[in-house]
Amino acid sequence: MDHVIETHNLTKIYGDKYIALNGANLAVPQGGIFGLVGPNGAGKTTTIRMLLGLHKPTAGSVLLFGEPMTPNAVHLRRRIGFLPTNPRFPKEMTPIGYLDFVGKISGLPSEVRKPRLAMLLRAVGLLSAASQKVKGFSTGMTTRLGIAASLMNDPDLLIWDEPTAGLDPEGHKYTLDLIRELGETKTILVSSHNLADIKRICSHIAILSDGRLIFSGTMRDMRSLTRSSALELELDGDPERLRAALTSSAISLRWELDRQSLKLYFSHDEPMAVGLSQVLQCIVAADARLLAVNSLHDEVVDAFIHLLEEERSHGFSRILRLEPENHGVSGAAGS
Amino acid sequence: MAFLALLEADLKTMTHSWVVRIWGLLLIAQILITIPAAASEGTAAVSLSDLLGTFPLIWAIVVILISAGAVSSEAGVVADSILSKAVTRYEYILAKLTSRLLAVIALYLASAITSAYLLSRYAVTSDLDTPGVVYSISLIGMLLVLLTSLAVAFSTFFDRSSVAIVITWILWIAAGAICALFKLENLSPVHILERLPDALSGDYSARAQWEALIGFTFASSVVIGAAIAHYVRKDL
Incomplete structure (x- = not known):
C-alpha cells in the first residue's frame, strides 16, 4: 500500500444547489505530514468528512488504507484519529468521562484505556x-481535549481539520510542535487556510480552490512553482565602490542598492547560483x-x-483543459 | 462494545435528565392520589384503567419529549465526537432507542405494576383479573414502545428537536383516525382505552391480543427500520 488515502474523482454536490468538491484526486502517502490548504469554503472540511464516511460522495470514491470508506467502516475508523474544527463534545461529560467513552467505543480494554x-x-x-x-471549557481547552x-x-x-483555529499564540505553537512530533511516527492530514502553518510543518501539500484540487505534491514541488526569487544582502563597505563594481560587471539580474542593503531579483530563466556568484565577486x-x-x-x-x-483566471477554459495539469494533480475529472 | 458504551452513556444522560426525574415524581404523586380515591369508591378495574390511560393520553407528551431529542439534540456534536470514531450508525441509533425505551418502559412498568398491586388490595371493589391486567399493561406498554420508536425515528429525520416533537405529537393525535381509516381498530389508542376496563376484568379476545402484538411489533420495527435506513445515508 503506497497511499494511506486515495480519492478518485471525488465530488460532492449538496442538494443540487452547491458544488462543494469537484473531481478531486488526492493521494496521501504513508508517513509524513500532508497539508490540505485552501481559502475558506474551498472544500477542505467537505473532503475530510467524506474521508471519514460522515458525508456520502455524490460521485467518485474514497479509499483509506486501500479499502473503500463507508458510513459503517468501523475497522477503518478505528485506525483514524479525527480532530474537527472547533470540536464540540457532550456538554455534561468531563474530559475523563469523554476519553473513557472514546476508549470504550474504540474497543480498548480498561487496563489499556485508563x-x-x-x-x-x-x-x-x-x-x-x-x-x-x-461545557465550561475555553476554545484552547476544547481543542486540547479533541487532540x-x-x-x-x-x-x-x-x-x-483546522487544528489551530481560534487558539492563542501559545496554543498555536503547542499544536504545531505536537503535529511535527507526531508526524515522525504517524501519517497526518492537516487542513488549514493558514499557509504559514502548513509551510512550517508539512512535507506534502494539496491546494483546494472553489472545490477543485489545483495542486498536489511535495513542498519542494510547490516552491518550484514560484516565478521569481529575491534576496537581500546586508553589507558593510563603501556603497559607491560596490555600485561601480556592479555596474561595470556583466551581471544580467536586476538589482537595487540602498546604502548597506543590496536587493537582487532573480528570474527563473537563468540559474540563481550563477547570478549570485557574480554578485559575490563584485x-x-x-x-x-x-x-x-x-x-x-x-x-x-x-x-x-x-x-x-492561475486557476481563477482560466475561467471557461478550465473545462476545456482535458489533459492532466502539470502541477502534480493527476487526471482530475473535468480538468 | 460500542453499542454498550453508547447505551451506558445515554442511560446516564437519562438518569440525569430533569424531565425524567420530574416525570418519576409525578407518577408517584399519581399513585398516591389514585389509591386512596379507589379505596373509598369505584372499582379497581376502572381506577387502573384511568391510571394506565394517562400514559398514551397525558404522559405521551413526556415520552415524546424524552425520545424526540434522542438524535436531533446531538446533531451538531454527534458527527464530530461520536460517529467519527469506531461506531456504526446502526449501533448509534439502536443504543439511543434502547436507552429511551428502557427509561420509558421502566417508569411505566414501575407505576403500572405498583398501582395494579395496590388497587387489587385496597380498592373498594377488586374486579381485576390477573391475565387481563398482564394483557392490558402489555398493550399500553406496546403502545408506548411504538410512540418512543416514532419519536426517535423523527429525531433522525429532523435536525431540530422541536420539529421532531411537534410532528410526533400531531401523528400521535391522528393515530386513532389513521387506524380507523385502515380498519385497524385493535391498534387504535382510542379503541384500546375504551376497552381497557373490560380487558382488566378479563373480558378480551385472543384474536385482539394477537392482532395487537403483531401489529405493534410490526409498526415499531418498520418505524425503526426506516429511521436506520435514512440515518445511514444521511450526511452528518
Missing part, C-alpha cells in the same frame, strides 16, 4: 481540569563585507497565490 487517558490528559495539559464539565480524543485509539492516521572586488543574506520572497506563499490566480 492509563492512556491519564497519559493523554497530562500530555495536553488538562490534568487539572480533568473532572470539570466540558487527546483523536489520539486515544493510538491511530495510524490522524486527520486534523562584493569582494569592492572590498565590502557580507553580513547577512535574507530571502525577500516567501516562495510558498508566492506559489500559492500564483496557483490561485
Whole structure:
C-alpha cells in the first residue's frame, strides 16, 4: 500500500444547489505530514468528512488504507484519529468521562484505556481540569481535549481539520510542535487556510480552490512553482565602490542598492547560483563585507497565490483543459 | 462494545435528565392520589384503567419529549465526537432507542405494576383479573414502545428537536383516525382505552391480543427500520 488515502474523482454536490468538491484526486502517502490548504469554503472540511464516511460522495470514491470508506467502516475508523474544527463534545461529560467513552467505543480494554487517558490528559495539559464539565471549557481547552480524543485509539492516521483555529499564540505553537512530533511516527492530514502553518510543518501539500484540487505534491514541488526569487544582502563597505563594481560587471539580474542593503531579483530563466556568484565577486572586488543574506520572497506563499490566480483566471477554459495539469494533480475529472 | 458504551452513556444522560426525574415524581404523586380515591369508591378495574390511560393520553407528551431529542439534540456534536470514531450508525441509533425505551418502559412498568398491586388490595371493589391486567399493561406498554420508536425515528429525520416533537405529537393525535381509516381498530389508542376496563376484568379476545402484538411489533420495527435506513445515508 503506497497511499494511506486515495480519492478518485471525488465530488460532492449538496442538494443540487452547491458544488462543494469537484473531481478531486488526492493521494496521501504513508508517513509524513500532508497539508490540505485552501481559502475558506474551498472544500477542505467537505473532503475530510467524506474521508471519514460522515458525508456520502455524490460521485467518485474514497479509499483509506486501500479499502473503500463507508458510513459503517468501523475497522477503518478505528485506525483514524479525527480532530474537527472547533470540536464540540457532550456538554455534561468531563474530559475523563469523554476519553473513557472514546476508549470504550474504540474497543480498548480498561487496563489499556485508563492509563492512556491519564497519559493523554497530562500530555495536553488538562490534568487539572480533568473532572470539570466540558461545557465550561475555553476554545484552547476544547481543542486540547479533541487532540487527546483523536489520539486515544493510538491511530495510524490522524486527520486534523483546522487544528489551530481560534487558539492563542501559545496554543498555536503547542499544536504545531505536537503535529511535527507526531508526524515522525504517524501519517497526518492537516487542513488549514493558514499557509504559514502548513509551510512550517508539512512535507506534502494539496491546494483546494472553489472545490477543485489545483495542486498536489511535495513542498519542494510547490516552491518550484514560484516565478521569481529575491534576496537581500546586508553589507558593510563603501556603497559607491560596490555600485561601480556592479555596474561595470556583466551581471544580467536586476538589482537595487540602498546604502548597506543590496536587493537582487532573480528570474527563473537563468540559474540563481550563477547570478549570485557574480554578485559575490563584485562584493569582494569592492572590498565590502557580507553580513547577512535574507530571502525577500516567501516562495510558498508566492506559489500559492500564483496557483490561485492561475486557476481563477482560466475561467471557461478550465473545462476545456482535458489533459492532466502539470502541477502534480493527476487526471482530475473535468480538468 | 460500542453499542454498550453508547447505551451506558445515554442511560446516564437519562438518569440525569430533569424531565425524567420530574416525570418519576409525578407518577408517584399519581399513585398516591389514585389509591386512596379507589379505596373509598369505584372499582379497581376502572381506577387502573384511568391510571394506565394517562400514559398514551397525558404522559405521551413526556415520552415524546424524552425520545424526540434522542438524535436531533446531538446533531451538531454527534458527527464530530461520536460517529467519527469506531461506531456504526446502526449501533448509534439502536443504543439511543434502547436507552429511551428502557427509561420509558421502566417508569411505566414501575407505576403500572405498583398501582395494579395496590388497587387489587385496597380498592373498594377488586374486579381485576390477573391475565387481563398482564394483557392490558402489555398493550399500553406496546403502545408506548411504538410512540418512543416514532419519536426517535423523527429525531433522525429532523435536525431540530422541536420539529421532531411537534410532528410526533400531531401523528400521535391522528393515530386513532389513521387506524380507523385502515380498519385497524385493535391498534387504535382510542379503541384500546375504551376497552381497557373490560380487558382488566378479563373480558378480551385472543384474536385482539394477537392482532395487537403483531401489529405493534410490526409498526415499531418498520418505524425503526426506516429511521436506520435514512440515518445511514444521511450526511452528518
